[in-house]
Amino acid sequence: MSTQEARRWDLVGRLRTTVDAIERLFGGLTTSLLAIAALVWLAVTAATCLVGMGLLLLPTVPRVLRAVADRERGRLSRWGPEIISPAPAPADFRAAIRDATVQRELGWTAIHATAGFALGSLGLTVTLWAVTDGTFPLWWYLLPADQAADTLGILPVNDMGDAFLVSLMGVGWMVVVMAIIPIVARVQAWPGRQLLPPDPASTDLALRVAHLTATRAAALDAHTTELRRIERSLHDGTQNRLVAVNVLLGAARRALARDPAAADAILGNAQDAAEQALTELRGVVRTILPPVLTDRSLPDALTSLATTSPVPCLIEADVPGRAAASVEATVYFAVAETLTNIAKHSGAKQVRVLLRRDDDRLWAQIIDDGKGGADERSGSGLAGIRRRVEAHDGTFALASPAGGPTILTVSLPCGS
Numbered sequence: 001m002s003t004q005e006a007r008r009w010d011l012v013g014r015l016r017t018t019v020d021a022i023e024r025l026f027g028g029l030t031t032s033l034l035a036i037a038a039l040v041w042l043a044v045t046a047a048t049c050l051v052g053m054g055l056l057l058l059p060t061v062p063r064v065l066r067a068v069a070d071r072e073r074g075r076l077s078r079w080g081p082e083i084i085s086p087a088p089a090p091a092d093f094r095a096a097i098r099d100a101t102v103q104r105e106l107g108w109t110a111i112h113a114t115a116g117f118a119l120g121s122l123g124l125t126v127t128l129w130a131v132t133d134g135t136f137p138l139w140w141y142l143l144p145a146d147q148a149a150d151t152l153g154i155l156p157v158n159d160m161g162d163a164f165l166v167s168l169m170g171v172g173w174m175v176v177v178m179a180i181i182p183i184v185a186r187v188q189a190w191p192g193r194q195l196l197p198p199d200p201a202s203t204d205l206a207l208r209v210a211h212l213t214a215t216r217a218a219a220l221d222a223h224t225t226e227l228r229r230i231e232r233s234l235h236d237g238t239q240n241r242l243v244a245v246n247v248l249l250g251a252a253r254r255a256l257a258r259d260p261a262a263a264d265a266i267l268g269n270a271q272d273a274a275e276q277a278l279t280e281l282r283g284v285v286r287t288i289l290p291p292v293l294t295d296r297s298l299p300d301a302l303t304s305l306a307t308t309s310p311v312p313c314l315i316e317a318d319v320p321g322r323a324a325a326s327v328e329a330t331v332y333f334a335v336a337e338t339l340t341n342i343a344k345h346s347g348a349k350q351v352r353v354l355l356r357r358d359d360d361r362l363w364a365q366i367i368d369d370g371k372g373g374a375d376e377r378s379g380s381g382l383a384g385i386r387r388r389v390e391a392h393d394g395t396f397a398l399a400s401p402a403g404g405p406t407i408l409t410v411s412l413p414c415g416s
Contacts, residue, residue: 004331008121011229014178015178016178017182018181018182019179020185021077021123021182021184021185021416022124022127022177022181023126024075024079024185024188024189025119025120025123025124025126025181025184025185026120026182028075028112028116028119028120028188028189029116029117029121029124031068031071031072031075031112031116032069032112032113032116032117032120032322033117033347034071035068035108035110035112035113035116035117036108036113036117037068038064038065038068038109038113039110039113041060041061041064041185041341042061042064044057045057045058045060046059051161056408057298058093059091059092059093059096060101061092061093061096062089062093062096062097062099063089065102065105065106065109066088066089066102066105067184068105068109068135068239068316069105069108069109069196070085072108072112072192072196072274073085073192073196074194075230076189076193076196076249079092079388080189080193081099083192083193083196083197084197084198085099085198086101087198088137088199089102090103098254101198104196105196106193107195108191108192108195108196108225111191112191112192115188115191116188118193119184119188120188121186122184123180123181123184123188126173126176126180126181127177127181128151129151129152129170129173130170130173130174130176131170131179132151132170133150133151133166133170133173134164134170134171134173134174135164135165135167135170136150136157136165136166136167137164137166137167140157140163140166145243146296148165150166150169151341154222155169174341175272191224228330230332234246238277238280241273241274241276241277241280242277243276244273244276245270245273245274246269248266248270248273249267249270250347251266252266252267252270264331269293270316281296293328293329293332295327297319297355298317298319298322298323298324298328298331298332298355299319299355301318301319301328301332302315302332302335302353302355303315304411305332305335305336305339306353307338309339309351310343311342311343311346311348311349311350311351311352311368312320312349312351313339313350313351313352313353314350314351314352314353315353315355316352316353316355317354317355317356317359318355318356319355319356319357319362320357323357323362323412323414324414326392327412327413327414328391330388330389330392330394330410330411330412331355331364331410333385333388334364334385334389334408334410335353335364335366337381337384338385338408339351339366340381341374341382342366342370342406344367345370345374346368346370346372346374346404347369347370347371348367348368348369348404348406349369349370351366351367351368352366352367352368354366354369356365357414360413361411361412361413362411362412362413362414363410363411363413364409364410365407365408365409365410366407366408366409367406367407368404368406369404369405370403370404370405370406371402371403371404372401372403372404372405373400373401373402374398374400374406374408375400376398382408385408385410387414389410392411392412392413393412393413394410394411394412395410395411396408396409397409397410398408
């Protein structure tokens with residue numbers, strides 16, 4: 001890119017920044033008018049309290065402050081980092097006035113109603129001067145002769161030459177606008193950025209509630225997916241086998257009188273179908289909750305799982321005692337799904353499963369020496385593992401650089 005093109009792009013970027021700043025100033029001017037209205041309401045309430053009538057209006061003051069402050073939070077969130085709305089203000093007026101968030105909102109309202117209004121008015125006025133003077137040659141002749149002048153009334157305009165001089169003043173105003181308006185917009189927004197965010201403890205609580213809401217939704221999704229999988233397994237496998245058994249038994253009854261030998265062969269087929277149905281049913285039951293988890297322990301269940309893995313798998317476990325059944329089942333299915341993925345996609349020659357308990361958390365780490373490049377967005381089942389783990393308030397981490405190794409780590413609270 002040439003120097004001239006670089007300068008052109010810089011100018012375009014500066015113009016975009018200035019237009020955004022003008023839009024922010026206009027929005028700030030709007031909320032400053034609301035802040036002025038809130039202060040007027042506060043003054044009216046205080047004045048009427050002298051005659052007793054304002055006592056009925058006192059509970060509305062924190063709500064009015066909160067409504068105006070929330071408008072500013074929304075405006076600032078559109079132009080930068082999101083400002084989370086705090087918890088509702090206390091219903092009791094005395095408790096609300098002692099609330100630190102309400103106090104900060106009152107301080108912001110006073111600042112924004114004065115300084116915010118002044119800065120917004122100044123910025124938009126200078127912008128209007130730039131537009132008015134810059135376009136002056138297009139409409140100056142419509143003005144009365146004694147009123148034809150620039151916006152400050154410094155240069156009277158008598159002919160087109162004077163009008164073009166005013167337009168040059170408009171270019172100067174535009175330079176001023178591009179230089180100061182972004183700064184004015186940031187200064188106007190600064191009190192809101194400082195005073196309107198909630199307390200860190202409240203923010204942490206809000207984030208925690210949002211996280212729990214998301215994990216609860218993930219738990220419901222995982223539960224629904226599991227029910228659908230079980231239903232599909234029973235419908236497509238076991239049910240079809242049992243239907244075949246029923247058909248074969250009916251055929252055997254009809255053939256018994258005519259050809260006992262043929263009936264015996266049909267009964268043999270029915271028995272085979274019944275055994276296959278029983279095998280499939282046991283497989284479905286094991287996927288719901290492996291009996292070895294109930295009868296023995298998680299390390300034993302993983303050892304049994306490793307013996308059926310197509311890829312040689314080594315289990316290293318250091319888990320004193322038992323964790324909650326739901327936690328052990330989640331870890332078991334995470335390892336089982338991962339081993340299936342490794343066998344299908346990784347090309348690994350060996351897998352290590354490390355299982356340990358650290359205070360109140362259960363950790364499982366699956367390491368393979370395959371080709372790497374695993375991605376949970378590729379539909380390989382990793383996203384399902386994440387949802388299942390996070391539904392139990394656990395953590396999921398995947399490191400899989402190209403060329404390997406791939407390391408999947410899950411951690412769950414033992415008591416969940």
